Amino acid sequence: MLNKRFSLRVSKLIKPYNKTIWVDSDKSISIRSFLIGAISQNISEIKNVLESDDVFSCINCLRKLGVKIDKVKAGHYLVYGKGLGSFHAKKNTVLNCGNSGTVARLLVGLLSTNPGIQVKIKGDHSLNKRNMSKLISLMSEFGTTFLPQNKNNFPLTLVSSEIPIGITYKSGVSAQLKSAVMLAGLNANGVTNIIETKKSRNHTEAMLLQNTNVLKIKRNNRKQNHIKVFGKKYLDPLEINVGGDPSSAAFFSALTLLTPRAKLEIKNVGLNSRRIGFYSLLKKFGANIKFKNIKKVNSEAIGDIQIQYSKLKPLKASADYYVSATDEYPILFVISALTQGISIFKGIEDLANKESNRIEEMKKILDQVGVKCKSKKNELKIFGQRKVKERKILIKVPNLGDHRICMSAVILSLATGIKAEIKNFETVRTSSPSFLQIIKSLGGNYEIKKTS
DSSP: OTTOOEEEEEOSOOOOOEEEEEOOBOHHHHHHHHHHHHHSEEEEEEESOOOSHHHHHHHHHHHHTTOEEEEEETTEEEEEEEOTTOOOOOTTEEEEOTTOHHHHHHHHHHHHTSTTOEEEEEOOHHHHTSOOHHHHHHHHHTTOEEESTTOOSSSEEEEOOSSOBOOEEEEOSOHHHHHHHHHHHTTSBSEEEEEESSOOOOHHHHHHTTSTTTEEEEEOTTSOEEEEEESSOOOOOOEEEOOBOHHHHHHHHHHHHHSTTOEEEEEEEEOOTTSOHHHHHHHHTTOEEEEEEEEEETTEEEEEEEEEOOOOOOOEEOGGGHHHHGGGHHHHHHHHHTSSEEEEEESOGGGGGSSSOHHHHHHHHHHHTTOEEEEETTEEEEEEOSSOOOOSOEEEEOSOOOHHHHHHHHHHHHHHOOEEEESSGGGGGGTOTTHHHHHHHTTOOOEEEEOO
16 A cells, blocks of 8 residues: 555544554664665665665665665665765755655755765655754755755755865754764764753664764763764674664553553563653653563663553653653643643643644644643643543544654544544554554554545
8 A cells, every 4th residue: 555545534442452562663773774874884784674654765865876775575674885975866866755854854964964966855745844944054064055045944955065074063852953963974074073962862873883983972061962973984884673663662552551451562662761751751650661671782772561551640741851752742642631630741842843733733633532732832731531521523633744643643542432534644654554453453443545
């Protein structure tokens, strides 16, 4: 059904279950493996790759830039890297990043300091609406030009810097911007300095630290990480085995927490300390969640998650949780809607610049089931109810191009028994192509309605 559009109808309350599942592989690590493998020397080997639309967008862009990528078998790829600055393409070649902000921002980082590049970067309807002003400003410091000038969204023409010089950057909540600067710094002259004012995802650092001459991380006197990127160095090939995606696992964890007598074990999930804010927050407010069998693979913690139905207290999420639970906020809003009391989420203004405005779109969905929400630019209050009143209503989700909103609406419907009709559901393939298959294995019912 790849590239075929379809709507999803969900109409029945899910029954209790006791299951063991494996979720789709980590999208963030899969994408970074291909990008960093492409600028490393020799052949990088990546196993257990997430074969989703976003990752295919990444592979297609790299192939257009002259990178040879072979598929050995399902989930197993070889990337034939030629080193830093080795990308080449005909003038005004179009690179389509699809729905992926990660591919777009990190690829722009790599291209910005690769001399001799002039390409057009674009995405799908959702990605083309997203504000890229911070990315443009940062890459301009390296000497990159974006045309037309003063335009802050894709499509954009990128003209790379001929003599890039390392920059100094204070990074905040965006791991994508931090990674873009890091990747640009790899082929810049001199040293690029990044001061982490907030600890965002560190998958890029974990991969690059396999080359001790390329990256150094030290704590400064303010207890912030100071990342030094040394430009023009040799990068050894990667050997990566990608673990399960904790963001994908969050949706099945949420369904289990909300379904009386349900139990679930999720095997082989990435448990990087900067990705588990969803689980840490829920555990703090009464969730029965345990991590088991934790081991280190390619500098990343991987283990099993065990979850049981739990009666939760209202969630109080300070701004500190945002960086380690960014993708999970829509499903956290669903959990809060079905938890008695007032839940409060702070420091969430960046949710307005995701695949959709996730604050406003989730408010609309919760309003449809009679759950009151109040929002400010940087805060959301949800007035949760343990049991949503039975009513003859239909949760309607329009064509937003936002996989996390679609997945959250499915969980809301299965947990309450309220019918849902979700348009543009094919967008879930960008991050979790096995989502519906897993829902079915847990006993969830749905109907697919193809659209033209």
